[in-house]
Amino acid sequence: MKSKLLGLVAAIAAVVSVSALAADPIKIGVSGPFTGGSAPMGVSMRDGVKLAVTEINAKGGVMGRQFVMVERDDEAKNERGVQIAQELINKEKVVATLGFINTGVSLASQRFYQEAKIPVFNNVATGSLVTKQFIEPEFKENYIFRNAAHDTIQSAMIVEEAITKRKFTKVAILADSTNYGQLGMADLVKALEKKGMKAVAIEKFNVKDVDMTSQLLKAKEAGAQAVLTYAIGPELAQIANGMEKLGWKVPMIGSWTLSMGNFIDNAGKNGDGATMPQTFIQEGNTPKRKAFIEAYVKAYKPANDRIPSPVSAAQGYDSVYLLAAAIKQAGSTDGVKVREALENLKEKVDGVVTTYDKPFSKDDHEAIKMGVPVMGQVVDGRVVPAK
Amino acid sequence: MDIFLQLTFSGIALGMIYAVIAFGYQLTFATSGTLNFGQGEALMLGALVGLSLAGNVMGGPYINYWLMIPLVMLFGALHGVVVERIGVQPSVKTKNEFGWIMSTIALAIIFKNVAENIWGKDDITFPSPVSTAPFEIFGARVQIMQVIVVVGALAIMLAVEMFNRKSIYGKAVVATANDSDAAGLMGINTAQVVTFSYALSSATAAFAGVLVAPLTLTGSTMGTALGLKAFAVAIIGGLTSGVGAIVGGLILGIAETLTGYYISTGYKEVPGLLLLLLVLAIKPSGLFGKTTIKKV
Numbered sequence: 001m002k003s004k005l006l007g008l009v010a011a012i013a014a015v016v017s018v019s020a021l022a023a024d025p026i027k028i029g030v031s032g033p034f035t036g037g038s039a040p041m042g043v044s045m046r047d048g049v050k051l052a053v054t055e056i057n058a059k060g061g062v063m064g065r066q067f068v069m070v071e072r073d074d075e076a077k078n079e080r081g082v083q084i085a086q087e088l089i090n091k092e093k094v095v096a097t098l099g100f101i102n103t104g105v106s107l108a109s110q111r112f113y114q115e116a117k118i119p120v121f122n123n124v125a126t127g128s129l130v131t132k133q134f135i136e137p138e139f140k141e142n143y144i145f146r147n148a149a150h151d152t153i154q155s156a157m158i159v160e161e162a163i164t165k166r167k168f169t170k171v172a173i174l175a176d177s178t179n180y181g182q183l184g185m186a187d188l189v190k191a192l193e194k195k196g197m198k199a200v201a202i203e204k205f206n207v208k209d210v211d212m213t214s215q216l217l218k219a220k221e222a223g224a225q226a227v228l229t230y231a232i233g234p235e236l237a238q239i240a241n242g243m244e245k246l247g248w249k250v251p252m253i254g255s256w257t258l259s260m261g262n263f264i265d266n267a268g269k270n271g272d273g274a275t276m277p278q279t280f281i282q283e284g285n286t287p288k289r290k291a292f293i294e295a296y297v298k299a300y301k302p303a304n305d306r307i308p309s310p311v312s313a314a315q316g317y318d319s320v321y322l323l324a325a326a327i328k329q330a331g332s333t334d335g336v337k338v339r340e341a342l343e344n345l346k347e348k349v350d351g352v353v354t355t356y357d358k359p360f361s362k363d364d365h366e367a368i369k370m371g372v373p374v375m376g377q378v379v380d381g382r383v384v385p386a387k
Numbered sequence: 388m389d390i391f392l393q394l395t396f397s398g399i400a401l402g403m404i405y406a407v408i409a410f411g412y413q414l415t416f417a418t419s420g421t422l423n424f425g426q427g428e429a430l431m432l433g434a435l436v437g438l439s440l441a442g443n444v445m446g447g448p449y450i451n452y453w454l455m456i457p458l459v460m461l462f463g464a465l466h467g468v469v470v471e472r473i474g475v476q477p478s479v480k481t482k483n484e485f486g487w488i489m490s491t492i493a494l495a496i497i498f499k500n501v502a503e504n505i506w507g508k509d510d511i512t513f514p515s516p517v518s519t520a521p522f523e524i525f526g527a528r529v530q531i532m533q534v535i536v537v538v539g540a541l542a543i544m545l546a547v548e549m550f551n552r553k554s555i556y557g558k559a560v561v562a563t564a565n566d567s568d569a570a571g572l573m574g575i576n577t578a579q580v581v582t583f584s585y586a587l588s589s590a591t592a593a594f595a596g597v598l599v600a601p602l603t604l605t606g607s608t609m610g611t612a613l614g615l616k617a618f619a620v621a622i623i624g625g626l627t628s629g630v631g632a633i634v635g636g637l638i639l640g641i642a643e644t645l646t647g648y649y650i651s652t653g654y655k656e657v658p659g660l661l662l663l664l665l666v667l668a669i670k671p672s673g674l675f676g677k678t679t680i681k682k683v
Contacts, residue, residue: 035503035507035508035509036508036509037509037510039508039509177653203652204652204653205652208608208609208612210401210599210602210603210604211397211401211643211644213393213394213397213644213647213648214394214397214644214645214646214647214648214652214655215647215652217390217393217394217648218648218652221390234510234604237512237604238603238604241519244519244520244521245519245521245528245530245533246393246521246528247521247523247528262509262510265512266510266511266512266604268512
């Protein structure tokens with residue numbers, strides 16, 4: 001009798017656990033700065049991810065399982081990013097992590113995912129090194145993927161715009177002292193070298209600096225015809241406003257962060273004309289993009305219907321679909337299998353940035369190739385395609 | 388020459404901001420031998436309260452910039468009283484030499500967190516009350532707001548000095564500063580004088596906040612770096628000298644902009660801090676400070 005009862009209990013337990021397994025959600029980590037100077041990017045990325053997750057779940061999820069987001073605010077701080085990586089891996093046991101806005105945070109945190117064999121999707125961080133941190137021969141497998149325009153592409157586009165298109169012969173580089181700014185500055189120097197040129201001034205500044213007089217004066221005295229920038233919103237605004245203080249106005253051409261809401265708002269009219277590479281501009285020029293923008297504005301109601309960082313939102317959205325396609329193809333949430341599926345993605349993924357046709361291979365973990373991003377320009381407080 | 392002048396002007400504007408905050412440190416140090424390590428946060432709160440009144444962050448603007456200033460100073464004074472009552476008085480009463488250091492730092496962190504929750508962690512633009520277009524003096528370009536910062540800073544310091552020298556209440560402050568025990572025996576309520584000096588100190592910091600905000604961005608983190616630099620200024624100039632605060636501020640401000648241009652922007656904060664180390668080694672009471680001999 002007793003053994004019969006035990007058997008019954010075991011059977012029930014087995015059934016319960018099997019059904020629990022079938023309905024087990026797929027946990028994906030989302031790590032990004034939702035507060036502070038990088039927040040427009042982090043929040044837009046998160047909301048883009050959320051939009052895609054909601055859509056996929058509404059259609060029944062992947063392999064009959066629903067996606068669940070585990071969001072964490074890394075505050076753009078390297079040490080916070082590391083703590084979150086460990087929490088997401090060990091406590092939350094995520095299948096993959098999407099996010100990383102800041103190159104420094106990304107470089108500091110993704111080591112833990114690499115060790116745990118969990119794929120990471122950098123959907124905003126642009127440092128050239130990001131996907132090349134764990135490559136052969138030292139590492140056999142690389143778990144780091146990206147669907148953002150990396151700095152090698154961006155710096156080439158910036159230099160192309162300044163030197164080839166606008167025919168400037170003297171340019172200055174202004175970059176902040178973070179990993180992002182300094183690595184970007186190095187990429188700009190390399191891109192200029194390819195054109196046989198050197199910047200007439202290379203200046204740096206700290207995040208939170210309130211006075212850019214010295215840096216701008218040096219650029220001005222060196223005869224710069226344009227300022228190439230690598231920094232984030234608030235300090236870029238200080239540069240634009242600093243130029244007004246000095247009564248010196250030259251074009252600002254820089255990395256995609258010139259499209260951030262907190263640059264555009266804080267620089268006001270001084271920010272007009274700033275030009276930057278964009279993978280996505282808030283302009284519904286295809287039905288898919290139009291639907292995405294409408295859904296975003298409807299769901300999150302941004303101020304003036306302007307997505308704080310359209311690029312981050314679009315890339316965040318696309319990263320979920322790429323991951324979903326890989327999980328579907330792998331038929332599993334095992335990190336190794338998902339990575340293999342990503343490196344040989346058979347299905348074409350139709351995203352809002354572009355259509356991804358075999359976006360990754362074993363040696364190439366960059367989904368955004370040269371030619372995908374276009375130049376955008378700030379006009380009356382909005383980013384529009386550059387003429 | 389134009390360049391040098393331009394850098395000097397920017398340095399002066401920056402230095403005067405440091406000077407007003409440093410002056411706030413001095414006010415309380417003179418009367419009580421203590422200071423508020425949250426001076427930068429007092430500035431930040433002043434700027435954010437000012438922004439809420441004269442900007443559009445909280446459904447405003449409610450009043451114009453100039454009318455807002457006295458209200459912000461009143462707020463600053465209340466803030467100073469709170470800091471003194473909660474953070475400083477208990478440790479002074481119990482003759483705890485270092486308690487006030489920890490408690491003013493703790494209060495500073497609390498104020499910062501409160502500000503983050505009310506106004507968010509993002510930097511916000513403070514609408515400038517005057518035209519932002521620069522005008523030219525001897526080939527260098529200056530904004531009207533920069534001039535207002537310099538004039539405003541000097542005016543508030545002068546006003547406090549006049550108050551101390553001419554009014555009966557001011558004399559009580561001076562008496563307490565000179566010899567607290569003797570002042571007490573003469574019937575001056577020294578505890579009240581100390582509270583008053585904290586109110587005055589935070590009011591000047593709040594005033595500095597609304598002055599600098601249109602030139603920089605406003606946000607919960609704006610005070611920390613300024614408060615720290617102003618502390619260096621107070622040490623360089625001497626904690627007991629109003630002139631010292633001005634001179635110290637100008638030295639640090641101009642050293643920063645000049646180094647940024649002529650040496651490297653990466654090292655712009657170094658010369659000022661080297662000077663700080665030098666002053667501490669050679670004349671620990673500051674360039675203009677009175678040397679005090681502590682008898683044991």
